[in-house]
Amino acid sequence: MYLAGLGKSPLPFDMFALAGDAELARRQDKLTSIYHRGQALVWDGQAVLAELLAKHGGIRLEPAQRNAIGQIMQVLMWGELAAWKIASQLADTFVPLAPKLAATSQAHDEARHFYVLHDYLQALPFTPQPLNRQTRLLLDGVLLTDNPLHKVMGMQLMIEALALTIFQAIRESQAEPVLCELLRYFEKDEARHVGLGVQYLPTQMKGLSRWQERRMIAFQVQLLAAALLELKALEPHMRLLGIDPRTVYLLGTAKQALVFEMLWKEQGTTDQEEESLASRLLTATGELLFPEPQPGQSAVRRYYRAATLALQTLRRGMPENVPASSIDPESEAQLPSAAVWRS
Numbered sequence: 322m323y324l325a326g327l328g329k330s331p332l333p334f335d336m337f338a339l340a341g342d343a344e345l346a347r348r349q350d351k352l353t354s355i356y357h358r359g360q361a362l363v364w365d366g367q368a369v370l371a372e373l374l375a376k377h378g379g380i381r382l383e384p385a386q387r388n389a390i391g392q393i394m395q396v397l398m399w400g401e402l403a404a405w406k407i408a409s410q411l412a413d414t415f416v417p418l419a420p421k422l423a424a425t426s427q428a429h430d431e432a433r434h435f436y437v438l439h440d441y442l443q444a445l446p447f448t449p450q451p452l453n454r455q456t457r458l459l460l461d462g463v464l465l466t467d468n469p470l471h472k473v474m475g476m477q478l479m480i481e482a483l484a485l486t487i488f489q490a491i492r493e494s495q496a497e498p499v500l501c502e503l504l505r506y507f508e509k510d511e512a513r514h515v516g517l518g519v520q521y522l523p524t525q526m527k528g529l530s531r532w533q534e535r536r537m538i539a540f541q542v543q544l545l546a547a548a549l550l551e552l553k554a555l556e557p558h559m560r561l562l563g564i565d566p567r568t569v570y571l572l573g574t575a576k577q578a579l580v581f582e583m584l585w586k587e588q589g590t591t592d593q594e595e596e597s598l599a600s601r602l603l604t605a606t607g608e609l610l611f612p613e614p615q616p617g618q619s620a621v622r623r624y625y626r627a628a629t630l631a632l633q634t635l636r637r638g639m640p641e642n643v644p645a646s647s648i649d650p651e652s653e654a655q656l657p658s659a660a661v662w663r664s
């Protein structure tokens with residue numbers, strides 16, 4: 322049929338349809354500017370890495386530290402490949418020009434991130450291994466979904482926030498000077514990618530049915546659980562570099578909260594009840610996986626306390642089931658999730 326020009330063309334000839342309202346037009350401007358800012362701020366990955374290696378006299382590490390950095394950075398390297406693929410999928414799927422430009426710009430950034438991390442691992446030297454199951458659960462979930470809303474929620478809001486968290490933790494640990502300086506370049510790019518999600522999602526989420534909203538929240542919970550398990554798998558390597566995994570978990574929760582606050586602000590309306598459930602599930606799981614250290618307390622006692630906190634967190638928001646005496650206000654104050662999302 323395509324020979325006769327009668328079939329449906331893969332070219333979307335209606336892509337220049339005018340923005341329906343001023344709000345949408347404003348978002349489209351912001352999405353377009355992600356592409357142009359990306360172009361203006363593009364950096365040469367090969368030149369930057371070479372300069373940093375020369376500046377710091379190469380990478381000088383003990384074998385154990387070298388292995389720990391390699392183990393963490395290989396996960397991030399595969400994550401960059403996943404981000405490159407996901408951004409390319411979105412660039413192809415999106416029809417309107419503005420988000421298509423933003424996703425194309427992101428794909429270009431992620432390609433640079435991937436090859437720079439690959440080159441860094443080569444300079445370390447460290448040979449990347451296949452990903453662990455926990456991380457595959459997170460990345461494959463977003464790669465394989467054919468729902469563009471789930472893809473954007475998972476990639477631009479959740480995986481980006483997690484990557485930013487780990488980048489910041491490694492940079493602040495001062496574990497290795499070349500990497501610490503390199504990651505600053507990554508963080509600036511990733512922050513733009515979060516902007517794609519924040520600007521694209523509000524308009525698209527307006528038309529969701531109750532059932533679609535619940536599916537979206539179930540998808541978020543699945544990804545958050547996978548992200549926490551990934552962090553848990555990296556725990557021994559982080560400890561070796563002097564990075565406290567609980568601090569990373571708390572930082573990640575705070576970053577996720579910030580990202581979702583930005584989204585809710587753009588969107589204007591939300592469903593408090595459902596999101597606070599997702600938020601409570603995240604915090605309850607996090608408290609179990611990364612319990613707060615208590616000096617002089619046995620491991621059993623510490624995990625019992627973490628389990629109690631997790632249960633209290635899950636029950637919060639359902640006061641009819643929670644006897645007032647069972648909530649210790651002091652321990653509540655230590656939980657990060659009061660601020661998570663908007664619960």
Ligand SMILES: [Fe+2]
Binds near residue numbers: 401430434
């Ligand atoms: Fe990236």
Ligand SMILES: [Fe+2]
Binds near residue numbers: 427481511
């Ligand atoms: Fe990114």
